[in-house]
Amino acid sequence: MRPDAGIRRTGASGEIIKGLPRFAMAFQPIADTMSGCVFAQEVLVRGRDGEAGACVIDKVPQSRRALFESLCRQRALEAIKEIGLDDIRISLNVSPESVLDPEFGILETIRVARTLGLHERQLILEFSEKQKTADIRAIRELIIPFRKRGMMVALDDFGAGYNGIQTLIELKPDMVKFDMGLINRIDTCEMQQTVISSLAEACSRLDIIVVAEGVETLSQARMLQSMGIALMQGHLFARPTVGQLPVPAADVMARLM
Numbered sequence: 001m002r003p004d005a006g007i008r009r010t011g012a013s014g015e016i017i018k019g020l021p022r023f024a025m026a027f028q029p030i031a032d033t034m035s036g037c038v039f040a041q042e043v044l045v046r047g048r049d050g051e052a053g054a055c056v057i058d059k060v061p062q063s064r065r066a067l068f069e070s071l072c073r074q075r076a077l078e079a080i081k082e083i084g085l086d087d088i089r090i091s092l093n094v095s096p097e098s099v100l101d102p103e104f105g106i107l108e109t110i111r112v113a114r115t116l117g118l119h120e121r122q123l124i125l126e127f128s129e130k131q132k133t134a135d136i137r138a139i140r141e142l143i144i145p146f147r148k149r150g151m152m153v154a155l156d157d158f159g160a161g162y163n164g165i166q167t168l169i170e171l172k173p174d175m176v177k178f179d180m181g182l183i184n185r186i187d188t189c190e191m192q193q194t195v196i197s198s199l200a201e202a203c204s205r206l207d208i209i210v211v212a213e214g215v216e217t218l219s220q221a222r223m224l225q226s227m228g229i230a231l232m233q234g235h236l237f238a239r240p241t242v243g244q245l246p247v248p249a250a251d252v253m254a255r256l257m
């Protein structure tokens with residue numbers, strides 16, 4: 001057993017744990033612009049002074065990243081439980097390098113979720129792939145039993161990094177999150193419109209749910225809706241908020257429904 005084992009169950013949020021950076025959990029809703037509901041809340045890491053998640057994670061030594069990620073997911077699940085929203089979907093970011101970790105991988109997170117009384121159908125795992133290192137087939141097989149119980153798998157940042165069509169085919173996700181770089185000019189750029197509408201149609205035929213990330217304007221949102229994309233996330237709806245679950249801006253939702 002590693003020396004770190006067990007410390008994941010100690011300490012208040014934000015406490016320094018044996019040299020790990022201080023952090024807080026923020027939440028950002030994925031809005032369903034057709035029904036007006038919140039589809040899920042994505043959990044994001046922030047520094048204690050609001051620094052971006054990437055800055056915090058950069059301070060974590062590579063050898064402790066899996067532990068740190070596991071701690072972040074645990075804190076988020078505990079926070080959701082404390083808020084008392086038992087029926088909410090929670091979208092958790094998981095790096096493919098740590099998902100298979102025997103102590104701090106996704107099995108540990110599911111154990112924590114069960115201990116807290118949360119069900120697999122409330123969980124979405126978002127896989128981002130910054131480096132081509134992951135054994136996608138091993139990941140897919142590991143999570144089969146949890147997917148059968150309703151857990152969803154999302155391919156994060158699609159169109160950026162290594163998360164492209166090959167990973168889509170290998171992972172067979174339930175959901176694809178289009179990176180903001182793919183949709184940032186969707187309201188004016190014909191090239192983006194053609195690519196995104198074609199990808200959205202392919203996902204629909206494969207029964208894969210599409211989420212557009214980084215939506216910032218009403219005209220982007222309206223264009224995405226016209227392509228059949230209802231689920232959106234971005235500053236137009238709500239910014240990531242530490243310690244509470246933000247709801248999508250009511251005036252924006254009203255104008256899209």
Ligand SMILES: [Ca+2]
Pocket residue numbers: 042093126156157
């Ligand atoms: Ca994500």
